[in-house]
Amino acid sequence: MKVIINISLKNGVLDPEGQAIKNSLLNLGFKDFNNIRIGKQIILDIDKINKSEVLEEANNMCETILANTVIENYKIDILEGK
Amino acid sequence: MKVIINISLKNGVLDPEGQAIKNSLLNLGFKDFNNIRIGKQIILDIDKINKSEVLEEANNMCETILANTVIENYKIDILEGK
Numbered sequence: 001m002k003v004i005i006n007i008s009l010k011n012g013v014l015d016p017e018g019q020a021i022k023n024s025l026l027n028l029g030f031k032d033f034n035n036i037r038i039g040k041q042i043i044l045d046i047d048k049i050n051k052s053e054v055l056e057e058a059n060n061m062c063e064t065i066l067a068n069t070v071i072e073n074y075k076i077d078i079l080e081g082k
Numbered sequence: 083m084k085v086i087i088n089i090s091l092k093n094g095v096l097d098p099e100g101q102a103i104k105n106s107l108l109n110l111g112f113k114d115f116n117n118i119r120i121g122k123q124i125i126l127d128i129d130k131i132n133k134s135e136v137l138e139e140a141n142n143m144c145e146t147i148l149a150n151t152v153i154e155n156y157k158i159d160i161l162e163g164k
Binding site (some may be wrong): 025034035047065 | 088090103106107110112114115116117118119120121122123124125126127128129130139142143146147148
């Protein structure tokens with residue numbers, strides 16, 4: 001099953017990459033935006049039969065290595081039938 | 083309006099970060115996965131009244147600076163009412 005994991009910084013954690021992009025956008029003349037935050041998206045296929053096993057495996061991956069749970073949140077979406 | 087922009091590498095473009103994560107996962111004993119790809123997610127608020135203006139602004143941002151359209155695809159999702 002295809003799994004999409006979105007990893008984002010927790011509220012209150014500084015986001016230097018977001019700041020850099022914000023400044024670049026302002027310099028280029030884009031004005032009408034706010035609250036820009038940068039995250040990471042990991043897309044992978046997990047070969048398990050049922051959804052709960054896939055979710056458990058993805059969760060393990062996030063807790064073990066993919067996300068730094070001190071400063072990051074993660075969200076797992078499973079696209080069934082793919 | 084809240085806008086989520088997902089930027090991913092085009093098919094065929096090497097993904098060294100994905101390879102590194104793949105190897106780390108294998109070393110940690112995760113075996114049942116495939117096709118891992120890493121992308122970027124940018125979340126921001128765009129202050130325009132209607133959806134088509136928001137979409138146009140987000141599109142301009144992507145083409146100008148956010149995405150490298152030679153090697154990356156981007157996908158814009160607009161969450162209305164937020």
